[in-house]
Amino acid sequence: MSITQQEANFSRRFDADIVQNPVFTGVERAILEQRLPPGTRLAETDLAEFYGVSRTIVRTGLQALAHSQLVTLRPNRGASVANPSPREAREVFEARELLEPRSAREAALRANRADVRALRLHAQEEHAAMANNESGRALRLSGRFHVMIAQIANQRTIAEIIENLVSRSSLIIALYWTRSSTRCDEGCHNALIDALERNDAGEAEELMRSHLVELHSALRFEVGPSSNLTLKDMLS
């Protein structure tokens, strides 16, 4: 196998074709948009019916989600949306605080005009979602923003790790977030884009660090209430 082929494989997302598994895609999005709250039972038959596929596909998707730690699988007991403990929540943010500032620094050094434009566009979309009261969508886009920065840094391995941590953060925020608005994000993200545009590595690193610390400090580890919508309601 040639080097270029290796690169091609590597550039692809690890799951190869999981991305086009409707269960994986749909449930992932629903979790990231907080339509599926932590702890929600994910019965295979229900998902199979909802997406119009066999349980085989459902299982593949659930296993992939379990590997991303968005879903918990217990033998003979089925799947449910992951329910990260306070400890896990803390650790995920600690890991982010370790990895992302350095990633932002590197991104600032490498960011070109196209990168900055893509980020600005993305930030606009995020802003629009917020203005539209689509807070779930806004949250998912906000996470994606962090992933984009990690990708600009051009370290795929670390970017993949960050992608995982970011998606888990959606669950953590669903469980432990106290503030009603994420308005801080807007300013933070824009300031970060500015720093990247100026290729100001030190500033980007520091902005990312403080942004994460702020997010982390807004978590309160108390249990919240649970709703009782049906699975179908939450997916559609």
Add this chain to the structure above:
Amino acid sequence: MSITQQEANFSRRFDADIVQNPVFTGVERAILEQRLPPGTRLAETDLAEFYGVSRTIVRTGLQALAHSQLVTLRPNRGASVANPSPREAREVFEARELLEPRSAREAALRANRADVRALRLHAQEEHAAMANNESGRALRLSGRFHVMIAQIANQRTIAEIIENLVSRSSLIIALYWTRSSTRCDEGCHNALIDALERNDAGEAEELMRSHLVELHSALRFEVGPSSNLTLKDMLS
């Protein structure tokens, strides 16, 4: 769900029951011990026959291995042992250099007598494997040593990330390693244990850093030859 139940789930390995999937276990070990060199084709039927299970189980295991990035799945083309590119190799070691020294520091602060004893025992086993000319086994144990340190640091999230990076390192070493012996490991690992025993955080961090740099610098990115043993030979 109570907090203690959350903790129990969290402490379990992410895959829940994947660990007792014979395909996952067996192929993982064979890869870590370099009996399955990078690029080896992993046909589902062959694995099913070898392990005496159905293709269903084989697929589950292969998917799990793909998530660990030890195996590459290409749609309609099956699985093969991953073949990390030089770029991926470099990135994996960069990530390790970022995470593990800090992990070692934390481990030095937390290591108790039982931890140190377990490490020493493990180092002995590693040494014995080396003396016995079981270089594959020695390599796997050497990786496991790094994972143990990450676990002592008591940051499970980061430890899981490190576990993944370490296992990928086995493939990278198989492809790009130049030195015939890993004798350096012995000394490095023992020195690390000593630092942990003394709770010398700074020394542990520095030892880990230099250990990884040394490993990394021993990689040469040229393509090696491939053997032509049968799949069955390599698994048993």
Add this chain to the structure above:
DNA sequence: GCCTGCGCAAATGTATACAACCGTTGACGG
């Protein structure tokens, strides 16, 4: 009244049958 244990319903776990796809081979035509 509560605890125990049996049995049923419903879910997950596994195997297998069938469908779809890929790579190869061989024949045909240029």
Add this chain to the structure above:
DNA sequence: CCGTCAACGGTTGTATACATTTGCGCAGGC
């Protein structure tokens, strides 16, 4: 002689049938 295309064998992808396990309810006994 070489390139192209079609048919075939083999491998993977999906659905479904069957086995196993779990959790609940109900009945019986202590």
